[in-house]
Amino acid sequence: MMNFIKEPTEIEKKSMAIIAPYVAEYNLSAEETKVYSRIIHAAGDVEYAPLIDIHPEAIAAIKTALRAGANIFTDVEMVRTGINKQKLAVYGGAVKCLIADERVKQCARETGITRAMAAMRTFGAELSGGIVAVGNAPTALFEVLRLIDEEKIMPAAIVGIPVGFVGAAEAKKALSENGKVPYITVSGTKGGSPIAAAAINAVLYQLE
Amino acid sequence: MMNFIKEPTEIEKKSMAIIAPYVAEYNLSAEETKVYSRIIHAAGDVEYAPLIDIHPEAIAAIKTALRAGANIFTDVEMVRTGINKQKLAVYGGAVKCLIADERVKQCARETGITRAMAAMRTFGAELSGGIVAVGNAPTALFEVLRLIDEEKIMPAAIVGIPVGFVGAAEAKKALSENGKVPYITVSGTKGGSPIAAAAINAVLYQLE
Numbered sequence: 001m002m003n004f005i006k007e008p009t010e011i012e013k014k015s016m017a018i019i020a021p022y023v024a025e026y027n028l029s030a031e032e033t034k035v036y037s038r039i040i041h042a043a044g045d046v047e048y049a050p051l052i053d054i055h056p057e058a059i060a061a062i063k064t065a066l067r068a069g070a071n072i073f074t075d076v077e078m079v080r081t082g083i084n085k086q087k088l089a090v091y092g093g094a095v096k097c098l099i100a101d102e103r104v105k106q107c108a109r110e111t112g113i114t115r116a117m118a119a120m121r122t123f124g125a126e127l128s129g130g131i132v133a134v135g136n137a138p139t140a141l142f143e144v145l146r147l148i149d150e151e152k153i154m155p156a157a158i159v160g161i162p163v164g165f166v167g168a169a170e171a172k173k174a175l176s177e178n179g180k181v182p183y184i185t186v187s188g189t190k191g192g193s194p195i196a197a198a199a200i201n202a203v204l205y206q207l208e
Numbered sequence: 209m210m211n212f213i214k215e216p217t218e219i220e221k222k223s224m225a226i227i228a229p230y231v232a233e234y235n236l237s238a239e240e241t242k243v244y245s246r247i248i249h250a251a252g253d254v255e256y257a258p259l260i261d262i263h264p265e266a267i268a269a270i271k272t273a274l275r276a277g278a279n280i281f282t283d284v285e286m287v288r289t290g291i292n293k294q295k296l297a298v299y300g301g302a303v304k305c306l307i308a309d310e311r312v313k314q315c316a317r318e319t320g321i322t323r324a325m326a327a328m329r330t331f332g333a334e335l336s337g338g339i340v341a342v343g344n345a346p347t348a349l350f351e352v353l354r355l356i357d358e359e360k361i362m363p364a365a366i367v368g369i370p371v372g373f374v375g376a377a378e379a380k381k382a383l384s385e386n387g388k389v390p391y392i393t394v395s396g397t398k399g400g401s402p403i404a405a406a407a408i409n410a411v412l413y414q415l416e
Contacts, residue, residue, distance in 0.1 A: 004375045006321040006347055011374045018373040044371035044397035045253075078402065081289045113214040139214055163252035163402075165226040166219045167212045189252035192402050194286065194371075 015041050022046040031059045035184065035202040042198035043190070051186045058157050058182040062203045065131055065156035069093050072131045072200060073123050073155075075116040075140035075162070079133050082197025087204050098122050116140035125153055132158040135196030138167030145174055148181060158183045159199045163191035223249050230254040239267045243392065243410040250406035251398070259394045266365050266390040270411045273339055273364035277301050280339045280408060281331050281363075283324040283348035283370070287341050290405025295412050306330050324348035333361055340366045343404030346375030353382055356389060366391045367407045371399035 005011050016037055023036045032054055040048050069092030074080045080097045088095065098104045098119040107118040116137030120127070127147065132155045134141045141160045147153040160175040160183055162168045172185045184199050213219050224245055231244045240262055248256050277300030282288045288305045296303065306312045306327040315326040324345030328335070335355065340363045342349045349368045355361040368383040368391055370376045380393045392407045 004347065004350055004378065006325060008316075008322045011322070011347075011372075015372055015374045041372060042400065044373065044376060044399055078286055078289045081286045082401075108216075114216045114219070117214060138212065139219075142212055164219075164249060165223045165252065168252060170212065191252055192250065192400065193290075194400050194402065 012041075019046065022049050031203075031206060034206060035059065035199055038198040038202035039186070039195055042194040043192075045190075048186060048190065048195075051188055051190065053176055053183075053185050053187060055176075055182040055184070058184050059203055059206075061157040061182045062131055062159075062184075062200075063207060065129065066091050066093060066204060066207060070130050070156055071096050071126075072133050073097070073120075073127055074196075075099065075119060075134045076136040076193060078193035079135040079196050082135075082194050082201075083133070084201050084204055087201075087207075091207065096123070096126075114139040117143045120144050120147065124151070127155045128153050130155055131200070132160070133196045133200050134158070134160045134162050135191065135193035136162055138162040138164065138171035141171040141175060142167070145171075145178055148178065155181055157181060159196050160185050161191040161196040161199065163189065163195075165189055220249075227254065230257050234258075239411075239414060242414060243267065243407055246406040246410035247394070247403055250402040251400075253398075256394060256398065256403075259396055259398065261384055261391075261393050261395060263384075263390040263392070266392050267411055267414075269365040269390045270339055270367075270392075270408075271415060273337065274299050274301060274412060274415060278338050278364055279304050279334075280341050281305070281328075281335055282404075283307065283327060283342045284344040284401060286401035287343040287404050290343075290402050290409075291341070292409050292412055295409075295415075299415065304331070304334075322347040325351045328352050328355065332359070335363045336361050338363055339408070340368070341404045341408050342366070342368045342370050343399065343401035344370055346370040346372065346379035349379040349383060350375070353379075353386055356386065363389055365389060367404050368393050369399035369404040369407065371397065371403075373397050 019037045019040050072095045074097045080095045104118045108115040117139035120140045120143040175183050227245045227248050279301050280303045282305045288303045312326045316323040325347035328348045328351040383391050
């Protein structure tokens, strides 16, 4: 039982080698391959491969924004926890999450919407030029799309990978059809905080 | 696009109703059904159902420990983030994670093992009577099993759902065969922090 790999770099190298054949068929760029691989690595699930959808300008847009010190706005604390904040801080950015904010709690109570949705509404214009990372709540992603449509708020890019059976597939489809902001998503019901964080980190680690 | 459910209780209720038929075939107790449903809910993936493995004494052991104020020991911060700490605190317990601890970082550097593994080693005897929740690192789960075997450390229960292609399936198999400590796991490569947190919360929410 105790004969297993304990060295972190070795584990990641072996993991990426195991994943490689599962993404080879998609004719990906080297940059896209890294995003696909980290998502599959985070989920332990090669069946993510055909579900991943990266807008052609998304990786470049995220890189440009991160290099310029853009902040990342997450729907829930788990996404914030999963993002490499030390690496992000090198470029001047931080991860912001308002789900536990008192204003947000009050807004959610008063309006009957989810806290994640209220959190995105509270960010409002602050999202312009930033990167949105949704890993849990479809409602948060729907709200960001509404802010783009109705309030002319323009994030640099959206990593939108909420999870679940109520609204997630629909919100991600709406994201992929938004036509204004480049995005990374995963179609269907699967997703989650580690998946959204993995997509962000995969691009972050490509900055030199 | 904007016609979606925004009310949190309604979302959860609908989600559980969608999941119900996928777990109906497993002849589960009401308690087990809640664990299965929350795991599937957290992953957005009904294909978890046949992979979930709950030791017959696990739910009772976790409940008893939580009621007595036991702490929960996690391998990574994302699992800590995902556990409902407010609810846990009602019974006196807290969630502990040492992955960012300086002693743990130093131990990992000096010995070439992962930080998550070093974290479990550093907890050591403190794990006895507590609940272990591993959501990321197979090495952390292997280390807990070693502590049980070699150092007579006895957690009340283990929720062991590490993820990935290097060691995760093996560590979870070893957990299911440990013969000493009741466990909740998911066989194979899939898993992750939200899944481990969901299993813990599913039991926590059953306490009145």
